[in-house]
Amino acid sequence: MPDDSPLIRARGLVKRFGTFTAVDGIDFELRRGEAFGFLGPNGAGKSSTMRMIGCVSPPTAGELTILGLDSVRDGAAIRARLGVVPQEDTLDVELTVRENLYVYGRYFGLPRAVISERAAALLDFVQLADRAGDQVEPLSGGMKRRLTIARSLINAPDILLLDEPTTGLDPQARHVVWDRLFRLKRQGVTLVLTTHYMDEAEQLCDRLVVMDGGRIAAQGTPRGLIGEYSTPEVLELRFDPADHDAAADKLTAVPATRREVLADRILLYVPDGDATLAQVRALGLDPLTSLVRRSTLEDVFLRLTGRQLGE
Amino acid sequence: MSERVAGRALPLRVLPVTALAGATRALGGGGGRHLIERHARVYRRTWLVLASGVAEPLFYLFSIGIGIGKLVGSVKVGGATVPYTTFVAPALLATSSMNGAIFDSTFNVFFRLKYAKLYDAVLATPMRSGDVALGEIGWALIRGALYACAFLVVMLAMGLLRSPWSAAALPAALLTGFAFAAAGMAATTFMRSWQDFEYVTLVSVPLFLFSATFYPLSVYPRAVQILVQCTPLYQAVALMRGLVLGAGGPALLWHVAYLLIMGAAGLYVAGRRVSRLLLT
Ligand SMILES: Nc1ncnc2c1ncn2[C@@H]1O[C@H](COP(=O)(O)OP(=O)(O)O)[C@@H](O)[C@H]1O
Numbered sequence: 086m087p088d089d090s091p092l093i094r095a096r097g098l099v100k101r102f103g104t105f106t107a108v109d110g111i112d113f114e115l116r117r118g119e120a121f122g123f124l125g126p127n128g129a130g131k132s133s134t135m136r137m138i139g140c141v142s143p144p145t146a147g148e149l150t151i152l153g154l155d156s157v158r159d160g161a162a163i164r165a166r167l168g169v170v171p172q173e174d175t176l177d178v179e180l181t182v183r184e185n186l187y188v189y190g191r192y193f194g195l196p197r198a199v200i201s202e203r204a205a206a207l208l209d210f211v212q213l214a215d216r217a218g219d220q221v222e223p224l225s226g227g228m229k230r231r232l233t234i235a236r237s238l239i240n241a242p243d244i245l246l247l248d249e250p251t252t253g254l255d256p257q258a259r260h261v262v263w264d265r266l267f268r269l270k271r272q273g274v275t276l277v278l279t280t281h282y283m284d285e286a287e288q289l290c291d292r293l294v295v296m297d298g299g300r301i302a303a304q305g306t307p308r309g310l311i312g313e314y315s316t317p318e319v320l321e322l323r324f325d326p327a328d329h330d331a332a333a334d335k336l337t338a339v340p341a342t343r344r345e346v347l348a349d350r351i352l353l354y355v356p357d358g359d360a361t362l363a364q365v366r367a368l369g370l371d372p373l374t375s376l377v378r379r380s381t382l383e384d385v386f387l388r389l390t391g392r393q394l395g396e
Numbered sequence: 397m398s399e400r401v402a403g404r405a406l407p408l409r410v411l412p413v414t415a416l417a418g419a420t421r422a423l424g425g426g427g428g429r430h431l432i433e434r435h436a437r438v439y440r441r442t443w444l445v446l447a448s449g450v451a452e453p454l455f456y457l458f459s460i461g462i463g464i465g466k467l468v469g470s471v472k473v474g475g476a477t478v479p480y481t482t483f484v485a486p487a488l489l490a491t492s493s494m495n496g497a498i499f500d501s502t503f504n505v506f507f508r509l510k511y512a513k514l515y516d517a518v519l520a521t522p523m524r525s526g527d528v529a530l531g532e533i534g535w536a537l538i539r540g541a542l543y544a545c546a547f548l549v550v551m552l553a554m555g556l557l558r559s560p561w562s563a564a565a566l567p568a569a570l571l572t573g574f575a576f577a578a579a580g581m582a583a584t585t586f587m588r589s590w591q592d593f594e595y596v597t598l599v600s601v602p603l604f605l606f607s608a609t610f611y612p613l614s615v616y617p618r619a620v621q622i623l624v625q626c627t628p629l630y631q632a633v634a635l636m637r638g639l640v641l642g643a644g645g646p647a648l649l650w651h652v653a654y655l656l657i658m659g660a661a662g663l664y665v666a667g668r669r670v671s672r673l674l675l676t
């Protein structure tokens with residue numbers, strides 16, 4: 086396979102459950118060495134897409150080629166070269182930490198010696214070497230996630246699939262996972278990840294698609310998407326709930342590229358937030374709090390779907 | 397022309413082979429040994445379960461075989477008269493093969509399927525649903541072999557192995573285990589909750605009690621005899637008793653065929669259902 090051909094290529098990919106369409110005809114391509122993300126809220130169809138890529142869920146329609154192979158016909162051959170971190174951990178609680186890696190490696194038919202060597206290195210990598218002989222159940226959520234990541238690397242995969250790698254972890258545990266994923270990225274591992282955290286997408290992904298209701302709303306680099314769908318700065322204003330609506334009306338007098346009136350805040354998309362804030366004050370409005378910040382993918386999502394990612 | 401002839405002749409010869417190859421490609425099978433390796437690792441730590449599996453059928457043998465045997469004396473079977481212990485021991489062996497296989501392939505498989513998510517993890521690797529089915533049934537057979545060997549050693553020591561055909565008792569026990577493990581696993585894939593396991597008891601207990609296990613089939617009226625003959629444990633008991641007592645002859649092959657077909661059908665259904673349930 087020539088090196089510049091895409092590692093994953095999806096055309097018109099559809100997944101239906103009965104009459105419900107979870108993935109509604111999506112196209113994307115993934116190149117070697119990139120970190121590619123699916124950003125979208127719960128129910129967007131991210132996991133359904135990941136399961137199709139993982140060859141554990143047959144597409145209802147469309148074309149899905151992975152590593153040059155057909156995802157349905159050559160599922161086992163493809164899975165041999167994938168690493169999978171599913172949304173829900175599927176660690177083997179009847180085995181120890183080390184045995185989890187060992188037995189999983191055997192599922193790939195890897196020789197015992199190879200697995201033992203890799204398992205030791207991987208446990209070091211995810212900082213679980215001192216727990217190697219322990220049972221899995223008492224591990225913290227972050228540790229389980231890291232063990233799942235180590236397990237997914239036992240076959241030295243060409244592509245690593247991570248479905249919401251840090252959902253449900255506390256901030257500190259998230260940062261440890263992020264740090265490990267950064268390292269993998271630097272080592273040149275091709276990553277595909279889903280997330281509903283815009284900071285995760287912004288930090289980890291070279292390129293991403295914004296997914297909503299089973300469709301791709303936009304795709305590009307995090308910077309590119311922000312440049313295309315948002316302004317450099319955002320002014321966030323919070324008013325007394327009693328004044329909220331009146332303030333929103335008055336603010337139409339302030340020039341802004343875009344205005345979003347949320348339940349608790351008003352967002353003004355502008356080139357220069359401080360200058361705009363001065364204009365707001367000049368109108369005689371006195372917000373309870375004001376914040377000038379860079380645009381994020383959250384703003385891109387809001388612009389594309391009219392909803393916030395967390396909703 | 398020759399191509400057409402070949403095209404017609406070929407399927408006859410090749411079809412079963414290609415169909416089998418196709419089925420293996422879709423469902424797998426060879427990877428089952430890795431699942432067996434996993435179970436062996438887990439059971440190294442829980443050897444007590446294995447010990448109780450060995451002990452239970454022996455308790456039955458001592459209690460019913462020897463205890464009731466003292467009261468009953470001997471039984472007339474197929475023209476010959478044999479001591480009751482000799483009569484009942486092969487049936488207890490067949491029954492324990494059934495019970496062990498059913499336990500492994502129902503409770504344990506259900507837990508791994510619905511709660512431990514073991515097969516979700518397994519199917520993300522190159523392993524396939526057929527590997528899962530074959531691995532589970534293979535594991536049930538390995539445990540079954542262990543129990544049957546222990547039981548046969550005791551039968552040998554007690555002089556209960558009457559015929560040289562007794563050498564085939566172990567394979568017969570494995571065949572029984574295969575048939576029930578495969579059917580049990582297939583049934584398990586249809587279960588929705590632990591409550592559904594009442595059906596397992598509802599089926600296995602009458603089989604245990606009424607399959608000419610404790611008394612000859614001739615006790616029943618003709619109609620009931622036919623009914624009993626259709627059930628799987630009767631087939632296993634008749635096979636085992638025929639081998640151990642040296643009675644039955646080539647007709648025993650019918651029992652072998654019955655159990656083989658039952659196992660093959662169960663294996664196929666189990667593999668397909670695992671796909672249906674998990675590869676959605
Ligand atoms: N096995 C299934 N059967 C029926 N509906 C499903 C199944 N899996 C997912 N869905 C539905 O498909 C939609 C997309 O789900 P999912 O792909 O899990 O989204 P996400 O991962 O982005 O949260 C949801 O509405 C979900 O309820």
Ligand SMILES: [Mg+2]
Nearest residue numbers: 131132133172
């Ligand atoms: Mg999901």
